[in-house]
Amino acid sequence: MATATTDKPSADAVKPPRRPRKARDVQGSRRLSALLLSPTIMVLTLVVGYPVIAAFRESLYQRGQSLDAAGFVVEGEKFVGLDNYTAIFSGANADTFWNAFYNTTFFTVVTVSLETVIGVAMALIMHQAIRGRAFVRASILVPWAIPTAVSGLLWRWIFQADGVANAMIGRQILWTTDGFQAKLAIIIAETWKTAPFIGLLVLAGLQMIPREVYEAAKVDGASAFAQFRRITLPLVKPALLVAVLFRMLDVLRMFDLPFVLIGPNKESVETLTMIAWEEAGNLRYGPAAAYATVLFIYIAVLAYLFVKLLGADVIGEARQQRKATSAKGKKLGKVSA
Incomplete structure (x- = not known):
């Protein structure tokens, strides 16, 4: 008598297919990265995210005393919506804002351009194997190490009516009064102080270039x-872009140097941070927060455009440039300046 038998699936056939080891390693690395970055993200959320949100919320209100429809005094916060922003761009404070906006942009473009040229020159000098190179590097970095407030006081003494600057040029110029000469004083002092910063970062990039490339050239x-054009500039470009970006963000927030060197309430050197500080000092926190929010958006947009247009992956770009330049180093003899 024949008996029917049924084939039962084996235990191995029931088990789901195993995930490849490489995929599990990648997923585990991502989880570990997220775990390690979580404290930093939490700190940034507290020290950056919350103040930005709080400032935007404050810009929608106006504090102080006012009268309601019945003539009674109303104290505390009052929701005004976008009135603070309207007053900035087209209201009573429009002239002050656009003047400060122009000064901030002007200082950023001029000082960063001068600092880039001078900083690259400093880096090339510090990179040379000359006698006393350590002393040259230390002396060049001294201005950057001086606090900005101290630097402002130093240059205020230089630019006073009977100071060193007027004695050198043989003319009596009121540098610390309102006018274009005040702008020029800020540009000179800011360039003197922070050009070594760009020079330091570019010097770090120069030291990463193999000497074999120059020898082959x-x-x-x-x-x-x-x-310089085919080897140095392409290979130091990532470090130079980072230095220029940092300096651009720093100058856009300029406050202490014009405040100490020239003084407050000077239209020729008044920046966005200075008018925000003045509004907050007069207990007008709503307009002050509106100024700060506009400045934050301005800085964020410029930083995004800078990174997007000039290259965000500076580390990867540096590696690619180094490989490409090393491969083409022996072909530079065909190229003459």
């Missing part, structure tokens, strides 16, 4: 300018 007859 010299053997093939490349000029000094060709080496």
Whole structure:
């Protein structure tokens, strides 16, 4: 008598297919990265996210005393919506805002441009194997190490009516009064102080360039300018972009140097941070928060455009540039300045 048998699936056939080991390692690395970054994200949320949200919320209100429809005094906060922003762009404070906006942008463009040129020159000098190179590096970095308030007092003494600046040029110029000469004083003092910062970062980039590339270029007859244009600039570009970005963000928030060197309430050097400070000092926290919010948006947009247009992956770009330049180092003899 034949008996029917049924094939039962084995235990191995019931088990789900195992995930590849590589995929599990990647997922585990992502979880570990998220776990390690979570404290930093929490701190940034507390010290950056919350103040930004609180400032925007404050900009929608106005504090102080006012009269209601019945003529009674109303104290405390009053929701005004976007009135503080309307007053900034087209209201009673429009002239002050646009003047400060122009000064802030003007200082940023001029000082960062000068600091970039001078900083790159400083880095090239510090990178050379000259006698007393350690002393040259230390002396160049001294201005950057001085606190900004102390630097402002120092330059205020230099730019006073009977100071060193007027004695050198042989003319009596009122540097610390309102006018274009005050702008020029700020530009000189800011460039003197912070150009070494760019020089320091560019010097770090120069020290990462292999000397074999320069030696191959010299053997093939490349000029000094060709080496600078084809080797130095492409390879220090990531470090230079980071330095310029940091300086741009710093100058956009400029407050202490014009405040100490020239003084408050000077239209020629008044910046966005200064008018925000003045509004807050007069207990007008709503307009002050509106100024701060507009400045934050302005800085964020410029930083995004800077990184987006000039390259965000500076580390990867540095590696690619180094490989490409190393491969083309022997071909520089065909290129002359």
